[in-house]
Amino acid sequence: MANYDVLNDMQKEAVFQTKGPLLILAGAGSGKTRAITHRIAYLIENCGVNPWNILAITFTNKAAGEMRERVDGLVGFGSESIWVATFHATCVRILRRYADRIGYDTNFTIYDSDDQKTVIKEVCKKLQIDTKMLKERTIMGAISAAKDALIDPLTYQMEAMGDFQKSKIAMVYAEYQRTMRSNNAMDFDDLICNTVELLRTDGEVLANYQNRFEYIMVDEYQDTNTAQFELIRLLAGGKRNLCVVGDDDQSIYKFRGANIRNILDFELHYPDATVVKLEQNYRSTGNILDAANAVIGNNTARKEKALWTEQDAGEKIHFKQLDTAFEEADFIAYDIGRKHRKLGMRFGDAAVLYRTNAQARLIEEQFIREGIPYNVVGGVNFYSRKEIKDLLAYLKTIDNGRDDVAVKRIINVPRRGIGATTIAKIQQYADDEGISFYDALCECEDIASIGKAASKIKPFVTMIQVFRSKLPIYGLEGLIKDVIETTGYVEMIEAEDEEDGQMRIENIDELISKMVSFEQENEEPTLSTLLEEIALVADIDSADENDDRVLLMTLHSAKGLEFEHVYLAGMEDGVFPGFMTITSDDKTELEEERRLCYVGITRAKQDLTLLCAKSRMVRGETQYNPVSRFLKEIPTNLIDGVVPTYKNPGYATYEPDAKPLHMFKQKPFYQTMAPQPQPDVVSNSTAKNFGLHNTNTTAGPRPKASVKPKVTQPQVKPFISKMTELPGVSKGMPQGGGALPYGVGDRVRHVKFGEGQVLSIEEGNRDHKVTVLFDDAQYGQKIMYALFAKLEKI
DNA sequence: CGTACTAGTCTTTTT
DNA sequence: GACTAGTACG
Numbered sequence: 001m002a003n004y005d006v007l008n009d010m011q012k013e014a015v016f017q018t019k020g021p022l023l024i025l026a027g028a029g030s031g032k033t034r035a036i037t038h039r040i041a042y043l044i045e046n047c048g049v050n051p052w053n054i055l056a057i058t059f060t061n062k063a064a065g066e067m068r069e070r071v072d073g074l075v076g077f078g079s080e081s082i083w084v085a086t087f088h089a090t091c092v093r094i095l096r097r098y099a100d101r102i103g104y105d106t107n108f109t110i111y112d113s114d115d116q117k118t119v120i121k122e123v124c125k126k127l128q129i130d131t132k133m134l135k136e137r138t139i140m141g142a143i144s145a146a147k148d149a150l151i152d153p154l155t156y157q158m159e160a161m162g163d164f165q166k167s168k169i170a171m172v173y174a175e176y177q178r179t180m181r182s183n184n185a186m187d188f189d190d191l192i193c194n195t196v197e198l199l200r201t202d203g204e205v206l207a208n209y210q211n212r213f214e215y216i217m218v219d220e221y222q223d224t225n226t227a228q229f230e231l232i233r234l235l236a237g238g239k240r241n242l243c244v245v246g247d248d249d250q251s252i253y254k255f256r257g258a259n260i261r262n263i264l265d266f267e268l269h270y271p272d273a274t275v276v277k278l279e280q281n282y283r284s285t286g287n288i289l290d291a292a293n294a295v296i297g298n299n300t301a302r303k304e305k306a307l308w309t310e311q312d313a314g315e316k317i318h319f320k321q322l323d324t325a326f327e328e329a330d331f332i333a334y335d336i337g338r339k340h341r342k343l344g345m346r347f348g349d350a351a352v353l354y355r356t357n358a359q360a361r362l363i364e365e366q367f368i369r370e371g372i373p374y375n376v377v378g379g380v381n382f383y384s385r386k387e388i389k390d391l392l393a394y395l396k397t398i399d400n401g402r403d404d405v406a407v408k409r410i411i412n413v414p415r416r417g418i419g420a421t422t423i424a425k426i427q428q429y430a431d432d433e434g435i436s437f438y439d440a441l442c443e444c445e446d447i448a449s450i451g452k453a454a455s456k457i458k459p460f461v462t463m464i465q466v467f468r469s470k471l472p473i474y475g476l477e478g479l480i481k482d483v484i485e486t487t488g489y490v491e492m493i494e495a496e497d498e499e500d501g502q503m504r505i506e507n508i509d510e511l512i513s514k515m516v517s518f519e520q521e522n523e524e525p526t527l528s529t530l531l532e533e534i535a536l537v538a539d540i541d542s543a544d545e546n547d548d549r550v551l552l553m554t555l556h557s558a559k560g561l562e563f564e565h566v567y568l569a570g571m572e573d574g575v576f577p578g579f580m581t582i583t584s585d586d587k588t589e590l591e592e593e594r595r596l597c598y599v600g601i602t603r604a605k606q607d608l609t610l611l612c613a614k615s616r617m618v619r620g621e622t623q624y625n626p627v628s629r630f631l632k633e634i635p636t637n638l639i640d641g642v643v644p645t646y647k648n649p650g651y652a653t654y655e656p657d658a659k660p661l662h663m664f665k666q667k668p669f670y671q672t673m674a675p676q677p678q679p680d681v682v683s684n685s686t687a688k689n690f691g692l693h694n695t696n697t698t699a700g701p702r703p704k705a706s707v708k709p710k711v712t713q714p715q716v717k718p719f720i721s722k723m724t725e726l727p728g729v730s731k732g733m734p735q736g737g738g739a740l741p742y743g744v745g746d747r748v749r750h751v752k753f754g755e756g757q758v759l760s761i762e763e764g765n766r767d768h769k770v771t772v773l774f775d776d777a778q779y780g781q782k783i784m785y786a787l788f789a790k791l792e793k794i
Numbered sequence: 795c796g797t798a799c800t801a802g803t804c805t806t807t808t809t
Numbered sequence: 810g811a812c813t814a815g816t817a818c819g
Contacts, residue, residue: 255806256809618810
């Protein structure tokens with residue numbers, strides 16, 4: 001039984017208002033997840049609603065998982081039949097069942113932006129559009145924006161009349177959609193708008209879902225775009241028991257189509273809506289909250305509300321300005337180390353937030369030097385790494401032969417001697433016959449122009465067919481291992497002998513683990529569902545909270561999270577708010593950036609440190625940026641250190657502590673470096689209302705080389721560390737045989753590298769790392785995985 | 795057909 | 810400064 005006494009009055013109002021449209025305006029840290037989960041419990045326990053009739057939609061998998069967990073805790077029985085999923089997962093689920101009604105196969109594949117770009121490129125080639133004049137990026141953005149707004153290719157073309165560039169894009173858009181259809185593939189945006197199309201055109205399907213979803217709840221409603229709005233409108237059209245939760249002040253995804261009007265105009269769309277505001281904050285201290293309120297108060301397009309707290313004012317907000325971005329990073333590392341040693345702070349209670357992913361690198365390097373354990377969230381997605389994408393392309397080809405992008409990706413990886421000309425000829429044949437690229441491969445012997453190359457293609461086709469026929473027998477684990485072995489993928493990496501080869505092999509190992517655990521955790525683990533799950537995961541979802549590590553992430557990634565100690569780095573005009581925002585004529589962009597700042601500040605529970613640097617390197621250029629205008633919007637009495645004021649919007653200089661900063665002691669170049677020209681930013685920014693100083697400097701050697709850590713593999717990927725801890729993984733994996741047929745000192749033979757001597761064997765999670773010194777000096781010493789290396793004892 | 799080098803490109807966030 | 814895509818050459 002859920003206990004509703006833990007709720008405050010406003011939360012209770014939100015929970016007990018079950019009928020009709022309801023808008024919950026929930027400020028940061030106001031317990032909105034608590035309100036939603038209790039509302040679900042209340043529906044089931046007190047209103048006799050069948051869990052099966054409840055739909056809860058979120059944006060991220062993480063949010064969905066969290067909600068599921070908390071609902072499970074509240075609702076004992078039947079909670080598993082509540083439909084809790086992200087927008088995209090919800091649509092996939094619907095489409096897997098009914099996609100055939102809008103001309104797709106139900107086993108369609110999902111394209112990420114990488115695959116998307118490949119298709120766009122091909123389409124441009126076909127339509128003879130010069131991608132130097134009109135960049136793929138621009139086209140992709142335009143198509144995505146069109147889909148977000150539910151504009152189909154035909155309508156787009158009509159609207160583009162008279163506009164040369166837009167007409168070109170319209171042509172690409174139309175051809176792109178045709179290609180996607182014939183590839184039986186959908187991109188992320190398609191998932192949403194194809195579902196909308198399905199619900200709009202098929203009354204039976206619509207009625208089916210409208211009847212099922214008696215109660216619908218949408219989280220982070222301020223981030224919905226037009227297509228998502230329409231989806232919700234359709235689904236909720238029957239019973240109209242729609243509850244949306246959001247905070248217009250935390251709308252930070254305009255760039256991907258989010259329409260803030262959806263939440264601001266909710267009462268216009270649903271005139272009978274009840275509105276409940278949650279304004280009591282349970283997260284942050286008074287000072288932090290005051291700062292957040294002061295900043296966001298400068299926005300005009302917002303619903304009036306003010307967060308308040310019963311907590312004390314707490315510590316003041318710390319502000320520190322340093323000379324360079326390097327010192328900024330160093331200070332953070334030093335300060336976190338200090339708090340850990342002196343105040344017993346857990347590393348896991350601290351987070352460093354920044355505007356752009358590129359800022360992470362410098363901070364990482366300093367953390368390594370100071371020995372601060374950390375995790376970087378985001379950056380390059382695990383599944384978008386080359387080696388992983390290659391192997392996934394094999395799996396996609398096996399799963400859906402119509403996926404041309406996947407087939408073309410791997411047809412010559414590893415090398416099979418099938419080059420560009422052959423591929424072009426096959427494509428030509430496929431186009432002429434109106435069949436897929438893969439089907440054309442199957443008929444390669446009939447293609448006159450191909451000639452001898454057919455002898456190279458045939459084994460490839462046979463191989464794929466063998467994989468397909470063996471799949472039901474050996475399952476996913478067997479399949480991936482067979483693919484790796486048969487194609488010789490790992491040997492290819494070893495032969496390339498790149499510096500990151502080891503890491504790439506480890507990544508492949510992780511993919512295997514992922515597939516093994518997927519097979520164990522799912523009742524019916526099919527290849528399609530595996531690929532689908534992979535397509536819909538972002539890296540943030542795998543951040544592990546139990547790890548005692550400082551988290552490094554972008555402000556966007558931080559939404560929905562909270563930390564005792566928060567460092568906001570790069571508080572400079574030009575970085576945050578970004579250069580583009582400052583120079584843009586569109587004022588709403590600055591407001592969006594300010595909301596991002598509001599999100600950042602409100603992540604902190606008790607300790608917030610704001611940092612900036614007088615100069616930093618951005619894309620090989622040294623920039624001199626003034627203090628962020630957002631920082632100046634915080635009342636000075638809330639900040640310690642030297643503070644910029646409204647009256648004197650000049651440059652706040654901060655005199656570092658008198659003591660010799662310990663953190664510089666190992667960096668001799670600081671003393672020896674040629675003094676850089678330091679422009680007088682105070683006068684500059686006063687004179688030119690904070691204009692951005694983007695000074696090109698060629699002066700002085702760059703600190704970079706001496707900073708770069710020698711450690712080859714400094715990045716701790718949260719993803720991987722989590723994977724290895726997944727229950728059941730070790731069970732399912734071979735233990736490297738337990739006892740290898742060889743030991744340290746033995747002579748062994750490798751297929752490619754010849755004979756050598758085993759220098760050491762290191763026991764890994766699932767496999768042994770074997771170091772071998774090969775006789776052939778060309779190969780020398782190599783570290784390899786026993787599972788793949790297939791070493792023979794001599 | 796494959797490799798090695800060069801030139802152009804960077805927003806900014808995510809499913 | 811770093812990465813990627815495209816091109817020229819072997």
